[in-house]
Amino acid sequence: MDIALKQQRLALAREVLHTEADAIIALSDRLGDDFLAALALILQCSGRVVVTGIGKSGHIGNKIAATLASTGTPSFFMHPAEAAHGDLGMLTEQDVLLALSNSGESAEVVALLPAIKRRGIPIIAMTGRPQSTLGREATVHLDAAVEKEACTLGLAPTTSTTAALALGDALAVTLLDARNFKPEDFALSHPGGSLGRRLLVHISDLMHSGDALPQVSSGSSLKEALLEMTRKGLGMTAVVDASGRLIGIFTDGDLRRTLDQTLDLAGLAIDDVMTRNPRTIAANLLAVEAVKEMERRKINGLLVVDQQGRLAGALNMHDLLKAGVV
Structure with missing residues (x-):
């Protein structure tokens, strides 16, 4: 031409x-x-x-x-x-x-x-x-x-x-x-689309809870925490006190940082190596809010707590990807 x-x-x-x-x-x-x-x-x-x-x-x-x-x-x-x-x-x-x-x-x-x-x-x-x-x-x-x-x-x-x-x-x-x-009304007409998933799916719909929730009690050994992480497969475990209130988190990243300091893990307690006051989120929020929080904090997982600070659930970026929220 x-x-x-x-x-x-x-x-x-x-x-x-x-x-x-x-x-x-x-x-x-x-x-x-x-x-x-x-x-x-x-x-x-x-x-x-x-x-x-x-x-x-x-x-x-x-x-x-x-x-x-x-x-x-x-x-x-x-x-x-x-x-x-x-x-x-x-x-x-x-x-x-x-x-x-x-x-x-x-x-x-x-x-x-x-x-x-x-x-x-x-x-x-x-x-x-x-x-x-x-x-x-x-x-x-x-x-x-x-x-x-x-x-x-x-x-x-x-x-x-x-x-x-x-x-x-x-x-x-x-x-x-x-x-x-409203956008929420629009999502009800589009439940199969990405907008519907972003506006209809709540954290409570995706979070791991009950027996699937990784958690150990304060005072547990690091070995017990690692076994719990392996069993639950979320790359983290919550640490709770006797009343179930969240006091810390231990993640794969925490493990790598611990290994940088010492290779002798046998005598360590989870309280010595956990991250205190971890980022949390509420179960009633939209799952897309968890995505925003993870991206803002550059983290791959979040723990879910109730209004009293008791552990209620956990989710990671893989859960959000699988649900099509991301």
Whole structure:
């Protein structure tokens, strides 16, 4: 490919992006009472937002429905052709219909209007032609008109679908804010993703406790502590007093430092070589807080204590990696 052709193609690609960006800015400038009316309809809705559209508008509608559903507004996509053959039964009188059609005359969508209006279901139309059939029959019309398509033929839905997608995102995010939707709420809709793991998994879900918790009593020998570390496999052991309160920790790092000072370990007590007042964390915190603490302190493990300072559990970076929190 010669240099002139490369430049020509890059120029066209940039023109597409500029055309679509300009259309979104123009769309932003036109937002007004109709947008607020659509927002109010959805907020008052006790059912779902049912999104429909055909062709490219259908693909955009599918994405808008998914975005709404994941940000606190129950929603699903209904294919208009299937709706005309029975799927219209998925709608209830408590729902709101969001119908997308750039022309506002898509036959498959327009054909649904009489049945939907007879049932009193509010219709939010998103079109590029307010005076179209869909625009006129809608309860609320959202103007998604664009000056031109980015396609050099002026035929393929490009700018118009980008504008509709952006308008759908604006609706979803404004609803999210109006509902005071929080990251924790978002995580409940995404339990399988990394965000869900970071916001739903608590330290109590991952920590080793009971018989799996490495611990020795104050006054134990270093040999007993090493045996406990080997049995539990966490690279550390807690040291507790007679009431179960944490007084120290002994780790693989402490062992290396001890060996630097002496090779005679036989007569050593754990109290002589442990690290006193170790870093701890509470069981009710999110596991991601343990990650932050370990990274901040440059350590690989943490002990978990209750409000009285009694040992409750232990976890290390491997536990967090295995759970997908890191």
